[in-house]
Amino acid sequence: MFVLVLAFDTATPAVTAAVAGSDRVLAESTVVDARRHGELLVPTIETVLGEAGVTLGDITAIVCGTGPGPYTGLRVGLMTAQALSTALGVPAHGICTLDAVAYGSGLPGPFLVATDARRKEVFWAHYDDARTRAHGPAVDLPKDLPGELPVAGAGAALYRDVIGAGRVVDTAPHYPFAGTLASLAVERLTTPGVTLDPPLPIYLRRPDAVVPGAPKKVTV
Structure with missing residues (x-):
């Protein structure tokens, strides 16, 4: 089964993206910056596509880390995954961000x-x-x-x-590096009977930003 996966994760301070084929990771790039997920993700995706020598039209599946993570960073990756899936006509899948760290730990x-x-x-x-x-x-x-x-x-x-x-396991990765995420996705995609999750966020608490309520009445 031929697969060419574009994987990325923005659920932690690491903005990370990778391209992987059926047998290996072709390119990976990571920038650790908790405040610039929206600014860094697309350029990071462009970087790994260029290094892998492929285009978006070659990709057969999009995989995004689903968290848990802070609301703002997490939604950047998931919205990008859904947008690319729609534009390219390829499936988008989700993998728990913690699963990628576990897989990378070995x-x-x-x-x-x-x-x-x-x-x-x-x-x-x-x-x-x-x-x-x-x-x-x-x-x-x-x-x-x-x-x-x-x-x-x-x-x-x-x-x-x-x-x-x-x-504390100091030899394990601190973050869900996208090369690991992509490798795990390829393994699951090519294993009969194994399915991936949908690209939906794992929120374990409410976002800090909320819609303000009606103003309080002031009486004289």
């Missing part, structure tokens, strides 16, 4: 993945192995992460003192 046994959720919290999930999510995603305080399992991801590094330095 850890063999039970472990947790944690990313920064801001507000002194972490987004996390429990994995039986690098491919199998057993529980989550969820959002909690770092001190409330369950058990004594190893913890991978930027959330682990950020709250090392709270989680316990001995539990």
Whole structure:
């Protein structure tokens, strides 16, 4: 089965994109900048397409990280995925951002993945192995992460003192690099009976920005 996947993720401070074929990652680019997702994503996509020597017309599937993540950054990637899917007439799929970190870690046994959720919290999930999510995603305080399992991801590094330095897996990637996301997508797309999620956001709490209510009445 021939596949040529364009994958990207904006659910963390890393704006990351990659192109992967059936047997390898052809190009990958990542910029870590939590404030410029909307500005950086399209140029990053253009960069990896150019480095891979392909055009958007060659792509057979779009894959985007679905979070969990902050509302503003996460929607940049998902809206781009849906727009490209419509324009190119190819399917768009979603993969949990934590799954990409887990897959990239290569850890063999039970472990947790944690990313920064801001507000002194972490987004996390429990994995039986690098491919199998057993529980989550969820959002909690770092001190409330369950058990004594190893913890991978930027959330682990950020709250090392709270989680316990001995539990933090320093060799694991902090972010869901798109090369890993693309490789995981290709694996799932080419495995019979395995389906990918739709490109819909995983929101674990309400956005900070809300529609203002009616003004309060003032009486004299």
